[in-house]
Amino acid sequence: MRLLGTKGQPRRDRYSNNIPTTDVAIIGTGPNGLAAGVTLARAGLKVELYEASETIGGGLRTQPIFDTDIAHDICSAVHPMAAASRFFRQFDLAARGVELLRPAVSYAHPIAEGRSGVVYHDLEETCSRLGRDGNRWRRLMQPLLQHSDSVVDIILSGQRSLPHDVTAAALLAVQTALHGSQLSPFRTHGGEASALLTGVAAHAMGKLPSLAAGAVTVLLSHLAHGPGWPLPRGGSSQIAEAMARDITSYGGIFHIGRPIHDLNEVQHARLVFLDTSVQGFIRIAGDRLPRSYARQLARFRYGPGAAKVDFLVSDPIPWSDPEIGKAGTVHLGGTRTDILRQEALTARGIQTSQPFVLVVDPAVIDPDRAKGRKRPVWAYAHVPHGDRRDPTPIVREHIERYAPGFTDTILASRGVSAFEMEAHNPNYVGGDIASGAMTLRQSILRPVPQIDPYRTPLPGIYLCSAATPPGPSVHGMSGYLSALSALRREYGELTPPSLAPA
Structure with a gap:
């Protein structure tokens, strides 16, 4: 044109x-x-x-940090929106040689000894693992998947026009209100399902529950069973x-x-x-x-910060639950109650020793990211705005809690505080990666x-x-x-x- x-x-x-x-x-x-x-x-x-x-x-950005053979994702690593947004649907990354690798397990959430939530790309496999919450999970996800493009387009819009798909808009409004409040049907049932959805809500980086986090929950949780939570090859x-x-x-x-x-x-x-x-x-x-x-x-206003840790490790993360080792993304935060408490403290600017943490081992789905006995591990923690602490010890201990022996695999590590995140990228004011x-x-x-x-x-x-x-x-x-x-x-x-x- x-x-x-x-x-x-x-x-x-x-x-x-x-x-x-x-x-x-x-x-x-x-x-x-x-x-x-x-x-x-x-x-x-x-x-x-x-x-x-x-x-x-x-x-x-992806670049070496410790070893010229091993590339680390400097900020983002997992890209549900690159597979789902209207811009990228039209741009067509696959046709341009960018392969979005979709893990069999979209995300996982260890809770305690012997308990973990696992969200497979396959909806039925997820429901079967969730036990009595399986039917409730299916009733949430199936309608969203049927209207997925419209749901995505409503949320990823300029927020200034009426939606074209009225059914999708009504579905989104109802589910956002439920999962953005204490009315969530999962709030008191099946700890795994409740923790899984609350972990997704925490991507909103702020006090929970909230309507904004409810929309994030609806968007990201159903995409895990659709386009997935993919990692770009390389x-x-x-x-x-x-x-x-x-x-x-x-x-x-x-x-x-x-x-x-x-x-x-x-x-x-x-x-x-x-x-x-x-x-x-x-x-x-x-x-x-x-x-x-x-x-x-x-x-x-700016929100809480993200503090980043890059690890160079010798082996895959030794998760206690082997199914977690198949996940593209792992949330560490405990139960729904634990996450709500930690995110509230972080939003108020209070430092804690067990913040919400996200972990990615990209070589799980992209083996070429590992060379010999060296592979990257990506992680970040939610911390107060502008926090100056080195996040490495906290994140390492958090992973070790659910993956005993992880510390022994570490060859090198680098922590970037929330305060330093802004120096790395001026758009991340105080470490606020949500801008x-x-x-x-x-x-x-x-x-x-x-x-x-x-x-x-x-x-x-x-x-x-x-x-x-x-x-x-x-x-x-x-x-x-x-x-x-x-x-x-x-x-x-x-x-x-x-x-x-x-």
Whole structure:
């Protein structure tokens, strides 16, 4: 699609007398910046992307840490949304050579000695293991699976329009209300099922239960039986590289190791998109922002932090329950009551010795990630915002509790505190990998309450990061929707460009 019409003609720059020499500058190359780049380049615009780091991808980076042969996922490792979101369904990663490996066990949750919850990709196998809660689990999952694309599209939307599938919307509303409150039918039955769903809810990173966490529960739990919770073969960077290849094939240009500190540095672009945190946007925009809008941005809240640990180990994690060893993702948090208590303390800024922890051993599903007796293990813990503690001892002990002997397999380890996470990626303010507290209000009205959440008061300036709807995760939808907003407003283009492989 080639954009035509008078709106598409170059005009004088907003901040100088220069005539723009490029159509679009994108600041940041996380998944949303890349998604915006793909969409705008496909629309026929000349796109340039700026990345402060030496590698693109933001949360989609994979690189050696301890050993040149072993690659570690630096932030995200497991990608349900890369298999489910509307952007990636159209982009078609498989057709571009990115293989999303779907484990037989989507996620697992050890609870205590001899007790663990296991969610298989196969729904019936899961129900059979859950015993008396099996029928209840089936009644929850089957309707969601029947309307899965619509449920995903409603949650991963701009949150500003009525849903097309009324049945899916009603189903989502009811289940979100149930699982986002104390009304969950699993709250007092079958410890395994209750712990499993609460572990999924904890991905919302905040006090539980909540309606925002209820929506996360409904979304992620049913996807475990649909597209799955896959890991990209070779690591998360494979997704970023596929998107970058598409952008360059349409003439896009990347400027690597090129931080942008002020909008004047991209004054040669007609449109500017920021894949940055709200704080980052405020810094780059400076005193250009209208005072009322700046005050609203200043009220934007951040949530708890994530503290990351990378391990280099000699053997697979020796879980007490062998079925857990088949899982792509493992949640460590104990019972539903334990998780609710820990997440509440963390949200209040109180440090604990047993935080909620996520663990991934990628070589379980991707054996090439291991070389000889060396393999990566990825883990992170939920901690208070800005926590400065080295998370390594806590996470190691947490894994050891359910996998005796794990410590003996460790060859090397590296802990990154929540405070240090922000230095690694400025979008993770205080270690908040959700780019803003996942309250109900901020889930829907992020970053500020307005009809178009991507457009800013500055002419031609758009936000496209996870600080805009639909929020965190590698789905590309914030960038995609921001790009569509600009195409409508700046060019009068109502038809989205095709994202399918050429």
